Amino acid sequence: MATPSLVTPAEKQPGGGTRMRRLAGAVMLSEFACTIALTTPVQLLLALHLDAVADTGAATAFGIVTGFGALVAILSSPVAGRISDRTRTRFGRRRPWMLLGSVAAALALVVIPFTTEVWQLVPLWCGVQLACTFQRAAGSALLAEQVAEERTGRMAGLIGLAAACGPLAGLALADVAPGGRAGTWAVVALCALGTTVVSVLLLRERLGDAPRPPLDLRALVASFWFDPRRHPAFTWAWLVRFLITCAYASSTYSTFFLMERFDTTTEELSGTVLLLGLLTISCVAVSCVAAGHLSDALRRQKPFIAFSGVLAAVALVLMAGAQDMAFVYGGVAVMGVSMGTFLSVDLAVCVRVLPDKDESARDLALFNVANALPDSLVPLAAPAVLALGGYTALFTGLAAFGLLGVLAGSRLPEVGHETRPGRWTVPVHRT
Known part of the structure; x- marks a missing residue:
């Protein structure tokens, strides 16, 4: 039986109706599918494919492909949220877009290894980003619609754990998949699609009588x-x-970074990246679940944000000066703890400060822009930074962003203070 405190708020929402264990499994599987589809190519498969297609210009081509893909995600996120909020079908307003997004992403992933030019790869990768944006916009809205506020930290921690497990599973599949590189892409696509199907089957949505938000140009x-x-x-x-x-x-x-600073061969690359991924997920898993429960128990989120930002900066400084793989493993472990801590509270913070819970997908999609924008800006700026100071300059510069995030986090309202009169007042409705 689901806990009453979790079921009651969900039943008051138009999209409610899923028991909490099923809901937790569904949103975790959906996020798991998105991260397999997006992160496995970014961390390994795209680099290997571009190394064969673009030869000496692989790093620059990688920045172009991923930069345009992230730009598509940025531009489509708010629109995807708005469309999901407006959808009314017998299957609900979130499930159709989760399933359609996953199918479209899988089809594009299967075609990518057959490209022979960078220009062919760009629209396909943009298609993957667009499809996953629709899936994530619909999936993230479920947290605001069906989870009681006092449990958002724990649920966010579980979603963060799933997000961290996705890349590891994808890298493991890439290491053992048959059929060469085309087979690897196909296995990743099928895994992402299969987990999404299970997620959609677990979900329950009750449409309710909520009116459709407008969908005109304005x-x-x-x-x-x-x-x-x-x-x-x-x-x-x-x-x-x-x-x-x-x-x-x-x-x-x-x-x-591994290929250029440590001369890691393409034969060694999959195993090394998989080992680093295993270390990351181990650290993320422990810190994500622990920080989520602790955050809910203490009713505090800002200290966890500060902790994660500082740790991210420390990890990047270690990586920037690494001349031995031992420092790389140390930096990856610290970064894993940082990511797990941040993932456990970040989504809970975002849900807590939503201006209008009735349009949660639209507003959470704006947060997805904040998530996608670095994936566009960093690859586009990285070639110039690398030319000036190599990976030392790149990682040190990114460490500064982590510390700036700590400063910005100090201005957040703490749990329970969102509607306190004054500068933290959050209006219920927009004009």
Whole structure:
């Protein structure tokens, strides 16, 4: 039986109806599928494919491909949220987009290894990003709609754990998949699609009588904007996610870092990346679940954000000066603890400061922009930074973003103070 305190709030929401254990499994599987589809290519498969296709310009081509993909995710996130909020079908408003997004992403992933030019790869990777954006916009809204506020930290921790497990599972599949590189891409695509199907089957949605938000041109343009003066807590939470995610975007270049600084061969690369991924997930798993439970118990979130930002900076400094793989493993372990801690509270903070819970997908999609923007800016800026100071300059610069995230986090309202009169007042409705 689900806990009454968890079931009652869900039943008051238009999309409610899933028992908490089923809901936890569903949102974890959906996030797991998205991270397999997105992170496995970024951490390994795209680099290997571009190394064969682009030869000496692989690093620059990687920045172009991932940069354009992230730009698509940025531009489509608010629109995807708005469309999901407006959807009314017999299967609900979230489940159709989760399933359709996963199917489209899987199809694009299967085709990618057959490309022979960088220009062919760009639209396909943009398609993967677009499809996963729709899936994530729909899946993340379930947290606001069906989870009681006092349990959001624990649920966010579980979602963060799933997000961390996805890349590890993808790398493991890439290491053992048959059929060469085309077979590897196909296995990753099928795994992402299969877990999404299970997720959709676990979910229950009751549509209710909520009216459809408008979907005209003015509404779509408004989806990309919020007033920082009226929603300061929302603004600071957005900025925290953006800054600290910039620090985490360093993992985008981990494959090239290993190849160029440590002369890791392509034959050794899969095993090394998999081992680093295993270390990361071990640290993320422990810190994510522990910090989520502790955050809910203490009713505090800001100290965990500060802790994660400082640790991210420390990890990047270790990586920046690493001349031995021992320092790389140490930096990865510290970064794993940082990521687990941040993932356990970040989504809970975002849900807590939403201006309007009835349009949760749209507002959470704006947070997804903060998540996707570093994935666009870092790869686009990285080639110039690498040319000036190598990986030492790149990682040190990204460490500064982690510390700036700590400063931004100090301006967040703590749990229970969201509607306190004054600068932290969060209006219920927008104009």
